[in-house]
Amino acid sequence: MTDEPIRLTSTVKGAGCAAKLAPGDLDRALCGLDLPVDPNLLVGLERADDAGVYRITDDLAMVQTVDFFPPMVDDPYQFGRIAAANALSDIYAMGGTPRTAMNVVAFPAKTLDLSVLRAVIEGGLAVLREAGVVLVGGHTIEDPELKYGLSVTGFIHPDRILTKRNLKAGDRLVLTKPVGTGIVTTAIRGGLADAAVTERVTRNMATLNRAAAETMAKFTVHACTDITGFGLLGHLAEMVVDSGCGVRIDAAAVPCYPEALQWAAMGLIPAGAYNNRDFRGSFVEFGAGVPRRLQDLFFDPQTSGGLLIAVAAGEAEALVAALRANGVAAAAVVGEVTAGPADRIVVE
Numbered sequence: 001m002t003d004e005p006i007r008l009t010s011t012v013k014g015a016g017c018a019a020k021l022a023p024g025d026l027d028r029a030l031c032g033l034d035l036p037v038d039p040n041l042l043v044g045l046e047r048a049d050d051a052g053v054y055r056i057t058d059d060l061a062m063v064q065t066v067d068f069f070p071p072m073v074d075d076p077y078q079f080g081r082i083a084a085a086n087a088l089s090d091i092y093a094m095g096g097t098p099r100t101a102m103n104v105v106a107f108p109a110k111t112l113d114l115s116v117l118r119a120v121i122e123g124g125l126a127v128l129r130e131a132g133v134v135l136v137g138g139h140t141i142e143d144p145e146l147k148y149g150l151s152v153t154g155f156i157h158p159d160r161i162l163t164k165r166n167l168k169a170g171d172r173l174v175l176t177k178p179v180g181t182g183i184v185t186t187a188i189r190g191g192l193a194d195a196a197v198t199e200r201v202t203r204n205m206a207t208l209n210r211a212a213a214e215t216m217a218k219f220t221v222h223a224c225t226d227i228t229g230f231g232l233l234g235h236l237a238e239m240v241v242d243s244g245c246g247v248r249i250d251a252a253a254v255p256c257y258p259e260a261l262q263w264a265a266m267g268l269i270p271a272g273a274y275n276n277r278d279f280r281g282s283f284v285e286f287g288a289g290v291p292r293r294l295q296d297l298f299f300d301p302q303t304s305g306g307l308l309i310a311v312a313a314g315e316a317e318a319l320v321a322a323l324r325a326n327g328v329a330a331a332a333v334v335g336e337v338t339a340g341p342a343d344r345i346v347v348e
């Protein structure tokens with residue numbers, strides 16, 4: 001017996017947000033169900049958004065979300081940090097302030113030591129503390145595979161809710177984290193990633209979208225979402241569908257991990273990227289100059305990705321400068337909202 005630390009990613013089949021049920025499957029399962037109607041339900045299931053919003057008074061609403069998944073990195077503490085940053089992200093994407101959280105845990109007690117569970121929860125607690133969020137409880141079941149995440153509740157003013165809707169022609173699109181975490185974590189699982197890129201992707205995934213959200217609150221933002229399992233183009237498709245607007249993405253301006261591009265060129269693409277392309281590819285038109293590896297990267301399922309912000313054109317440069325000044329180093333204008341063709345994403 002060696003004393004080598006366990007490699008969490010070798011104990012699970014899925015990884016991170018890439019373990020989501022294939023897009024389309026959930027739509028089919030829920031299609032036609034009798035969903036609740038309530039005048040205080042401001043954002044609900046009828047239109048997929050990052051979180052649900054329920055009005056309590058005229059100037060206070062509650063924002064609720066839940067996210068959990070299997071590990072995409074080997075270190076239990078870092079996995080806990082990433083899962084917490086990812087779960088909080090949906091509240092920030094709505095423009096809300098997270099306040100309380102509950103752990104959601106599935107743990108293989110027969111095959112993993114309890115110290116692993118402790119480290120995962122410790123990592124989650126560290127990020128909750130950083131976010132000013134109080135852990136109020138949780139639920140743990142025994143399961144063949146480790147999964148961890150949180151249900152998070154926050155607050156928001158009912159007039160200040162940011163959804164995926166409401167794109168305006170002329171808006172600039174700002175992205176706050178590099179894309180490629182699905183490809184890089186696939187390389188980590190395969191033992192191909194070196195310590196430097198593993199550390200970089202882990203740090204980015206564990207970084208809260210709090211600074212980005214607090215910064216964007218000072219600008220004229222029309223819509224926002226966070227980039228997770230459906231990838232950059234999958235989430236953009238959710239913003240563009242029925243918007244009446246088009247979107248143009250400047251492929252060269254999208255921040256990404258250079259290693260992810262190399263691995264994509266070698267065909268190291270997570271299955272989720274193909275699912276995303278199958279489901280949302282019909283919205284997207286790639287220019288002749290956009291190589292296949294970049295196309296794959298833009299459909300790559302992200303774990304704890306950045307915010308994608310639609311900001312008034314005249315404020316885009318100032319928003320990017322403010323984001324960078326607040327530590328959001330990767331922030332960049334990646335495209336713009338166009339008057340047409342409607343409901344189309346053009347990548348050039």
Ligand code: CO
Pocket residue numbers: 049050089090093225226227228
């Ligand atoms: Co989201």
Ligand code: CO
Pocket residue numbers: 050065066067090228
């Ligand atoms: Co989510």
Ligand code: CO
Pocket residue numbers: 049050051093094095162163164224225226
């Ligand atoms: Co939103």
